[in-house]
Amino acid sequence: MAKFVVAGKADCPFYAEAERLADTLQRSLPNFRAHKICVLPDEWEGWLDATCSKNGWKHEESPLVWRELVEQGGKGLLLGGLSDFLKHCQVMTVIFLLQQRTWRHRSNFSKRNKIISVSLNPFTHTSRILIPNLLSAEIFPKAPAVSLHLLDLDENEEELQRLREETQSLALSIFQRKFSRLIDAQANKQVKVIVSGDSHVNLRCALLVEGAHSIDSHQFVAVATQLENEARAVVAEKLGVRPTEVTEVIVWGNIIGLSYIDLQRAKVFNFQGPIKGPAFFPQPISRILPDRFASTIQLLVHQKQTNKQTKGSPLSQEMVGNRLAGSGASRDPPSPEGLFNLRDDIIFSVPVTFEGGKWSTVLDVTVGDGLMKRLELCADELWRVRTLWKKKTLENIFLLF
Numbered sequence: 001m002a003k004f005v006v007a008g009k010a011d012c013p014f015y016a017e018a019e020r021l022a023d024t025l026q027r028s029l030p031n032f033r034a035h036k037i038c039v040l041p042d043e044w045e046g047w048l049d050a051t052c053s054k055n056g057w058k059h060e061e062s063p064l065v066w067r068e069l070v071e072q073g074g075k076g077l078l079l080g081g082l083s084d085f086l087k088h089c090q091v092m093t094v095i096f097l098l099q100q101r102t103w104r105h106r107s108n109f110s111k112r113n114k115i116i117s118v119s120l121n122p123f124t125h126t127s128r129i130l131i132p133n134l135l136s137a138e139i140f141p142k143a144p145a146v147s148l149h150l151l152d153l154d155e156n157e158e159e160l161q162r163l164r165e166e167t168q169s170l171a172l173s174i175f176q177r178k179f180s181r182l183i184d185a186q187a188n189k190q191v192k193v194i195v196s197g198d199s200h201v202n203l204r205c206a207l208l209v210e211g212a213h214s215i216d217s218h219q220f221v222a223v224a225t226q227l228e229n230e231a232r233a234v235v236a237e238k239l240g241v242r243p244t245e246v247t248e249v250i251v252w253g254n255i256i257g258l259s260y261i262d263l264q265r266a267k268v269f270n271f272q273g274p275i276k277g278p279a280f281f282p283q284p285i286s287r288i289l290p291d292r293f294a295s296t297i298q299l300l301v302h303q304k305q306t307n308k309q310t311k312g313s314p315l316s317q318e319m320v321g322n323r324l325a326g327s328g329a330s331r332d333p334p335s336p337e338g339l340f341n342l343r344d345d346i347i348f349s350v351p352v353t354f355e356g357g358k359w360s361t362v363l364d365v366t367v368g369d370g371l372m373k374r375l376e377l378c379a380d381e382l383w384r385v386r387t388l389w390k391k392k393t394l395e396n397i398f399l400l401f
Contacts, residue, residue, distance in 0.1 A: 005076065006085070007037035007051070008063030009044045014082040015063040025089055029096055035068075122150045122163055131167055176204050180211025189215055190357060195222040201255045202347040202382055203389055209347070218358040224251045224349055227301070231261050234300045235268075235285065238293065245269040247282070250351045250365070253378025257385065259349060260374045261297055263289070264366055340367055340375060346382040348375075 006022050008015025015038075022034035039047045044062060052059055057066075057078045065085040066076040079088055121127065133139065135146050148167065150160050183193065193215075195205040205222040212220075232246040239246070249266045253259035267282035275283065339361060342348055351362040367375070 003033045003035065003068040004065060004079075004085075005035045005037065005068060006063055006065050007039060007047075009041050010038050011041050012062040014061075018063045018065060018082050018085055021086065021089060025092070029092065032092070122152060123156075123159055135167075176207035177211045180208040183208065184212040184214050187212075187215070191215065191219065192357075193220045195220070196225065198226070199256055200385075200389075202257075202349070203385060206347045206386060216358065218360070221352070221359050222255060222347055222349075224255045227251050227255060227259065230301050230304050231297060234297050235263070235266070235289075238297075239268055239271055239285075239288065241268055241270055245271075246285070251349045252371070252375055253349050254382050254385070255349055258378045258381040260371070260378065261294070261301065262365075262371070263294060263297075265351070340372070342375060342379045343383060346379060346386065348379060348382060 004022060006015070006018050008018065019036055022036065025032045026034050048059065048062075048064060051057070051064070055066075055075050055078070059078065059080070061081055063082060063085075065079045065081065067079060068076045079085055122131075131148070135148065140146055150163060150167075152160055183191070193208060193212075195201055195208065197204070201222045201224075205220055209217050209220050228249055228251065229243065231249050231251070232243040235249070236243040236246045245268055247267050247269075250262040250264070251259055252262055263285050266285040268285050268288065269282050270279055271283055271288065273283070273288060277283075339350070351365060352359045353362055354360075
């Protein structure tokens with residue numbers, strides 16, 4: 001804080017001017033304070049000599065202006081008369097205006113950067129619309145590769161990772177078709193192709209089947225091992241046995257989406273129930289567990305799968321939103337035309353056996369009206385997912401991170 005003392009004779013016009021200037025600056029500048037001392041003309045000479053002697057100054061005219069070192073202590077700092085005070089105030093005013101201008105510039109720069117950051121933030125709805133169009137073949141028709149850099153100033157690494165996976169997944173269909181063409185051109189025609197993973201298993205298998213025209217579709221299979229293990233674990237916990245002692249659990253539908261767990265052929269070994277047998281003696285689970293447990297197992301496995309899917313991309317979460325999770329030892333061969341009255345253009349999880357170098361559907365299973373309705377719902381979801389992916393296909397674009 002600057003505190004200035006303005007002293008002078010009561011009849012001095014220069015003192016009046018200095019006093020007016022001090023009042024003006026005190027109203028205009030935030031940290032300017034002024035103290036005025038008005039001395040009678042008869043007493044001025046004596047007061048001036050005493051003040052200068054006390055502080056070690058030399059000054060002869062009115063007014064006398066000095067600055068008090070409020071924050072530092074000690075004697076004041078002599079400025080001089082009216083002209084000296086005026087020059088000092090001019091410098092202070094220029095410095096103040098420069099500070100105000102700098103502050104406004106920084107404020108405007110910060111606001112502009114904030115607007116740009118918010119507008120270009122990769123998590124905005126605009127960015128989610130822009131990214132697929134930006135990476136389309138129409139924007140860069142001759143580019144063999146496009147590198148996309150995602151920046152978030154808030155350092156939200158988890159959200160960036162999710163968006164990265166979602167963006168990469170846009171190129172899945174292109175990659176799978178390219179990979180299927182390589183299989184079609186270079187692999188042995190009797191090759192067996194097994195597709196597995198945590199996301200889009202049915203879809204990836206379908207894309208491979210489409211691209212490998214010269215290879216029998218019955219030589220492609222998508223495995224549901226993860227779902228099978230989870231369902232076996234839930235059933236084993238209910239029965240008080242190990243998961244490895246539960247077998248032949250069937251998964252119908254979409255491996256990572258709407259699916260149904262079927263226990264009609266499931267068996268358990270070493271079950272400590274009313275009927276006991278040797279270790280190799282299996283018992284049908286359908287005779288041990290009540291029918292109402294079927295809905296319970298759907299719910300329990302659904303919760304496990306949902307917890308995993310929520311860590312994945314937003315598109316995966318959308319696909320998993322209303323599903324019944326299931327697991328099984330079943331595989332996903334291409335659906336034969338007319339099989340269970342389902343569509344023949346999807347990859348659908350059904351129980352199969354491997355004979356004669358091909359996977360074949362097990363037909364001696366009971367498909368009642370209730371199960372048939374569930375299968376139709378699963379088939380509809382698989383068809384919707386496939387249609388969605390076709391719309392999101394990016395021709396001739398590979399995402400590099």
